[in-house]
Amino acid sequence: MVLDDEDFAEGTQKLTCPGEPITSSHAFMRGHGTYVDNEEVIASVAGTIERVNKLISVRAIRARYSPEVGDLVVGRITEVQPRRWKVDANSRQDAVLMLSSVNLPGGVQRRKLESDELQMRTFFEEGDLLVAEVQAFFADGVMSLHTRSLRYGKLRNGQLITVPPALIRRLKSHFITLPCGVDLILGLNGYIWVSKHLKQNEQEGEDAFDAEAVYSNRNDDIDDATRAAISRVSNIIRILGAHFVPLTDTLLLDAYEWAVEQEGGVKDLLNSDIGDALVSAVAARS
Template sequence: MVTFTSFPNPKDSFSYAPPKFSTEDKNDMDIDVYEDDDDGEDFDSGTKLTCPGEPITSSHAYMRGHGTFIDQETVISSVAGTIERVNKLVSVRAIRTRYNAEVGDLIVGRITEVQPRRWKVDANSRQDAVLMLSSINLPGGVQRRKLESDELQIRQFFEEGDLLVAEVQSFFADGTMSLHTRSLTYGKLRNGQLVCVPPILIRRLKSHFVSLPCNVDLILGLNGYIWVSKHINQNRRPGEEGLDAESVYSNQNEAIDAPTRMAISRVTNLIKVLASHFVPLSDVILLEAYEWAIENDVEVKDLTQTDVCEALILTVGTKG
């Protein structure tokens, strides 16, 4: 059984089409449902960028989602972003937005404040995350309860300005993220540099730890922070890949030779070029971009030139 509900036209310049709701749909959704009079028009989803005020579709077969509004039966984008379509639901995901965390996400953050038995971490979110003293690994991977002596030496683990990779463990009542580094995979970051990109460009991968054949390691944080560093020969435990337990909290960078520094700079510039053209970043895309730069013998400084950027995007960006 289908029921119709009519809404009066507003007094302003906008006019809304009368929506149709099914009695079987008991969920409260903040969307408008249109009559399915036709098969609708086809448009690209996930790759096309829209601007505020740009029409998306005028078909009654689609439902209006977040980031859109209606003007004379036409769905129009209200933000700059990418079109996302799930079945008949059309929405626009904003490009410039804060990171919305989920439990299990891998992030790269920076310590902003040391508090009693905890640290505050800048995670590129709406509010700083929290890393509890009880949620870290002790030097050497020792598993025991944290003592008062550990609290007195809290700055020997992390201090203001330190970068770290961690996992989202849970959320507090106010929505603050709770992080943990209870694995040798996580810990303090060294021997590299940080690159910041919009979080929307980081794809969810099976593993966000990427090793390139140029002696460079990448950590693709889902919060938009990417760590580019020298590859380290790790002492792995059986069945576990991670950082060396003895160097988890070391502040000393290792010696990095000139070719490795050049490779780190090349990868960093490639990430910036791809991000400036809103190309989704993944291990495959970054590897293809690096191989393209090597095959065409592109110098690090030349990656910022307009013609080189356009050639890279034409070759790699279309595969994103």
């Protein structure tokens, strides 16, 4: 495989495998996932070839999430420690959520007291799911999270789907609401939360901060139609992830509309023939 400028036209994607030559042109520079041998740029991992100006890199198909400050992530509490929680965020190391980086009862900006530390498990405990933002990194590379925004915090009323982090594109907003009454949170770490729609006025506004509701472990009542919609969206994401299709808000909406048009059952989507037809239909629409 010898590539030139025309091979990197906008919107094209090329797969490569380890040891495969990408280009021998001196106009390109090597990036992550490549090495140089006999003046040729060669792939060192299996993945998609990406180009930024003259920089050539290979984005691995299967890789741990590499966080950046400001990323939105979905994670699971793995351990409660003094004044902090450890969070599985699908990265090389567990992330850390400090007690000082969460909203607590009695005011968002107040100081954290010893009584708050004694009640940490009333806010988050092992196994809880949450959405947070990457705030900074410690000296050892561990990422520090925060949930100070009222859109962040504990997750309820839904289910978690895992896809390769490489499939999550950076969007203007990673909070997506589908017309079927389902909310999506696309974590850049490959964890996706699919849940019942929460009205906007319940999500925002400091006056609306209700610690008992925000940190509750009890799910709301969910009607059968919403449960079916959540399951359908979850199965669509599983299919697209299995076919390694990058996920965006418009693509997920097109996929859901196609699935509804088929008038089949929720479980039918998991049949290989219907899954292949779904991927083909979405590719044709885009």
